[in-house]
Each structure stands twice: as structure tokens, then as C-alpha cells.
Amino acid sequence: MYALIYSKHRKMAKWTVADIPSQQGKLAVVTGANSGIGWITALELARAGAEVILTARTKAKGQDAVDRIRRQLSQAKVRFELLDLASQRSVRTFAAKVNSNETRLDLLVNNAGVMRIPRRQVTEDGFEMQFGTNYFGPFALTVLLLPALQRAAYPRVTTVSSGAANMGLKRINFGDLQWEKSYGPWNAYCQSKLADLMLMLELARRSSADGIRLISNAAHPGFARTNLQTSGPGRPLNFLERSIMPLMSHDAANGALPTLRAATSPDASSGTYFAPERLFNHPGEASKACAR
Numbered sequence: 001m002y003a004l005i006y007s008k009h010r011k012m013a014k015w016t017v018a019d020i021p022s023q024q025g026k027l028a029v030v031t032g033a034n035s036g037i038g039w040i041t042a043l044e045l046a047r048a049g050a051e052v053i054l055t056a057r058t059k060a061k062g063q064d065a066v067d068r069i070r071r072q073l074s075q076a077k078v079r080f081e082l083l084d085l086a087s088q089r090s091v092r093t094f095a096a097k098v099n100s101n102e103t104r105l106d107l108l109v110n111n112a113g114v115m116r117i118p119r120r121q122v123t124e125d126g127f128e129m130q131f132g133t134n135y136f137g138p139f140a141l142t143v144l145l146l147p148a149l150q151r152a153a154y155p156r157v158t159t160v161s162s163g164a165a166n167m168g169l170k171r172i173n174f175g176d177l178q179w180e181k182s183y184g185p186w187n188a189y190c191q192s193k194l195a196d197l198m199l200m201l202e203l204a205r206r207s208s209a210d211g212i213r214l215i216s217n218a219a220h221p222g223f224a225r226t227n228l229q230t231s232g233p234g235r236p237l238n239f240l241e242r243s244i245m246p247l248m249s250h251d252a253a254n255g256a257l258p259t260l261r262a263a264t265s266p267d268a269s270s271g272t273y274f275a276p277e278r279l280f281n282h283p284g285e286a287s288k289a290c291a292r
């Protein structure tokens with residue numbers, strides 16, 4: 001039985017993008033990199049010298065994301081590829097391309113996600129949309145990319161979860177996994193993010209058991225001002241959300257720090273989980289939290 005909770009956050013020295021070690025010579029894939037936390041993650045990885053494949057759902061969004069990085073970093077080694085995590089066909093096409101075209105993949109950041117889709121929708125393959133996009137897609141992508149990841153000397157998979165993993169039902173709803181009987185937008189999101197933590201932990205456990213030198217860890221951005229509330233169905237924020245958002249959130253750059261730390265820091269070992277020091281502050285630092 002999994003119970004995933006935050007430990008009391010340990011006070012740690014302030015961690016900033018200046019602490020990102022050189023990523024020269026590394027190849028990274030960042031999913032959902034045209035927006036929010038994913039775009040900042042791709043930008044900072046590129047700034048540290050990594051070659052970054054940004055994934056996006058359309059050519060226009062992918063090209064725009066690459067152009068915005070190049071406007072800041074003219075020499076950035078960035079490009080985009082199409083990837084729709086709500087389509088197993090798209091996931092397979094993308095993974096096959098990386099496995100065959102790249103000598104190795106050093107880092108996969110499972111970042112893309114949707115949140116609180118008001119009415120139940122399904123993916124191309126018939127999975128409930130939040131579970132399909134936030135969990136099944138990244139799960140398939142991670143497994144399918146293992147050949148390229150295993151060709152890297154020190155491969156790493158960082159999965160972006162959420163504090164919501166410990167909210168909602170706080171468990172996997174095995175009786176109605178696809179929310180066919182009782183869809184709730186929030187409960188479905190929370191389950192998908194809990195499943196992300198399970199994916200992270202199980203990948204860490206199996207890699208260690210099989211003697212594979214692969215780091216699997218996770219990050220929680222805190223409450224970051226991004227397109228997340230509207231990336232699914234274009235749901236407008238309600239009055240309460242609009243009122244509290246500026247007071248209780250930080251920007252995407254701060255929201256990306258836990259991901260960047262998990263993805264690059266030498267202290268981000270397998271099974272670790274990075275999050276802002278307090279849920280609703282502007283930390284500029286990420287603290288280690290434990291999942292058990």
C-alpha cells in the first residue's frame with residue numbers, strides 16, 4: 001500500500017539556477033516545454049549547455065518555444081518535436097525517433113500535464129484524459145525511451161508531480177480507475193499525480209534492483225502561475241482562484257526550481273522529491289521532501 005506524504009521540509013541553503021552544474025554534452029527531453037514550468041526548464045538546461053528537445057503538441061507552439069529561447073540564448077542547442085501524451089501512437093512515434101536518431105538520452109523530464117478538466121474526456125486510446133495525459137502517456141514514454149536512456153552514462157528521469165498527490169482521495173481508485181462511474185475533476189487530477197510519484201518510485205526501485213545506473217526522482221512546483229488552469233479545456237478561473245492566485249503563488253521561474261534541481265543536482269538521488277520550502281511562498285529554493 002502506498003502512502004505518499006510530505007515530510008517536514010528540511011531547511012536547506014537557497015538553491016538557484018546558478019547552482020545548475022554544467023550540462024555540456026548532455027541531451028535532454030522536456031515534455032510540455034512550450035509553456036510554464038517546462039519552458040523555463042528547457043531554457044535553463046540550454047543555458048547550462050545541454051542540447052534540449054522541447055516537445056509540444058503543435059508545430060506552431062514548438063517553434064515559438066524554440067524561438068523564445070533563441071532570443072535569450074542565440075547559441076542554444078534547442079529544437080522541438082511533436083508529442084501528444086494523450087496519444088499512445090504519438091508517444092510511440094516520438095520514442096522510436098529518439099531511440100533510433102540519438103546516440104543516447106541523458107535526461108527525460110516528464111513535465112507535461114493537464115489539470116481539473118471540468119467534464120470527463122478520454123484520450124485517443126480511451127483513457128480518462130487526466131490519467132492518460134499525466135500518467136499513462138509519461139509511463140509509456142519513459143519505458144519506451146529506456147533504450148536511449150540506458151545508452152547514457154548517468155541517465156536521469158525527473159517526473160513532475162504535485163502536492164495534489166496527497167489530496168483528493170489520496171489513493172488510487174482501483175474500483176473506478178478511469179472515473180467512469182464518478183468523475184470528479186480534482187480527484188482525477190490528484191490520482192494522476194499520485195500515480196506519477198508511484199511511477200518515479202517504482203522506476204527507482206527497479207533500476208536499483210536490476211543494477212541499472214538510472215536516477216528516477218520527482219519534483220513539485222508549488223503553486224506556480226502558468227497556463228495549467230486553462231491548458232485542458234480552457235476553463236476560466238473562478239472568482240476565488242483569481243483572487244488568491246497572486247497572493248499564494250509564485251512565477252513559473254520559481255516553480256521550475258524543484259524540477260531543475262531534481263534534474264541536474266548531484267544531491268538529487270533516486271527516490272528524492274523536491275518541492276518549494278513552503279507551499280505558497282516565493283522560495284527561490286527547493287527543499288528535499290520524502291515520499292514513503
Ligand SMILES: NC(=O)c1ccc[n+]([C@@H]2O[C@H](COP(=O)([O-])OP(=O)(O)OC[C@H]3O[C@@H](n4cnc5c(N)ncnc54)[C@H](OP(=O)(O)O)[C@@H]3O)[C@@H](O)[C@H]2O)c1
Pocket residue numbers: 031032033034035036037038056057058061083084085086087110111112113114115133160161162163220221222223224225226227228229231232255
Ligand atoms: N503550476 C502549478 O502550480 C503546478 C503545481 C503542481 C504541479 N504542476 C505540474 O507542473 C507541470 C507543468 O505544468 P505548468 O504549470 O507549467 O502548466 P502549463 O503552463 O499549462 O504547461 C503544461 C504543458 O503540458 C502540455 N500538455 C498538455 N497536454 C498535453 C498532451 N496531451 N501532450 C503533450 N503535452 C501536453 C501543454 O501543452 P499545450 O500548451 O499544448 O496545452 C503545456 O506545454 C504539470 O505536470 C503540472 O501538473 C504545476
